[in-house]
Amino acid sequence: MTDVIVVGGGIIGLTTAVRLQERGARVTVLTAHEPEQMVSTVAAAVWYPTHTDPDPRVLAWATTTYQEFRRQAADGVPGVLLRRTRMFQRQAADDLPWWAVAAGEVQAVDAPAPFHRELRFVAPLAEMATYLDWLRDRLVGGGGQVVRRRVERLDDLFAEAPVVVNATGLAAGALCGDPTVFPARGQVLLVANPGLDVSFRDEEHPDGTTYVHPRSRDVVLGGTYESGRADLEPDPEVRAGILRRAVALVPELAVAPVVGERVGLRPARQGGPRVEAERRAGGLLVHAYGHAGAGMTLSWGSADEVCGLVHAGR
Secondary structure (H helix, E strand, O other): OEEEEEOOOOOOHHHHHHHHOOOOOOEEEOOOOOOOHHHOOOOEEEEEOOOOOOOOOHHHHHHHHHHHHHHHHOOOOOEEEEEEEEEOOOOOOOOOOOHHHOOOOOOEOOOOOOOOEEEEEEEEEOOOOHHHHHHHHHHHHHOOOOEEEEOOOOOHHOOOOOOEOOOOHHHHHHHOOOOOEEEEEEEEHHHHEOOOOEEEEEEOOOOOOOEEEOOOOEEEEEEEEOOOOOOOOHHHHHHHHHHHHHHHHHHHHHHHEEEEEEEEEEEOOOOOEEEEEOOOOOOOEEEOOOHHHHHHHHHHHHHHHHHHHHHHHH
């Protein structure tokens, strides 16, 4: 017998499933794709609320998630790293950004032209292939299940469980008839790590967002956020631009060979993530989708809210 079916095996679905299990639920995850086929595995997966509006609820999720990943890093959870981060800002600002209260100690220092200032803080990073495996193992080890299965109608699942969590990402648009869901295409490069252990960001580069995130064996260079574009073929011009901007920001990358390239479609939504419950004829349906490029950043806080909605709806 299953208490909750979670539809979606990406970072939002698996995190939610683990949290529900921790609170006593018997959980089954249904996923249409293998982990390596999911957009979660393409993500740079560094804590930062990119393209996210300063909503108080979102800030609370980001805070909870930041704290959870710091705990996991201290506990040696596979795939979780901490990276000192240098974020360069080109536009004048006196106050810290809205998300800074969630990120521990954020220090603003002067920066050379063309930058106005630099923000320094520590950001958790998740190597997603390793981390998603850890989440799945944790769920299965606790008695849960992960089943490869495509779902055509969410209401059909109430024959199997009284609670269904919709964490289907882009597929939620069709499953829920939600016209506000749209893809946000992202392209990144992977290069061999020449010895970097600090992340760099230039969000306001006139030619496109620029970030450099060193992992244990490689460095993720990005990136793009192309709303509405849904093709998955790497764009050679985009690739060249990413590499050019990254090398200008971190010259050590000039000698780092390219070892991979990834394109993924972030599950974005007008108005921000949808995390809410609705009572259906067959049971309780809880939505958790639309986290766009901030899935890792909001994952544990969003999962806690889903747990609260499930508890309140029973």
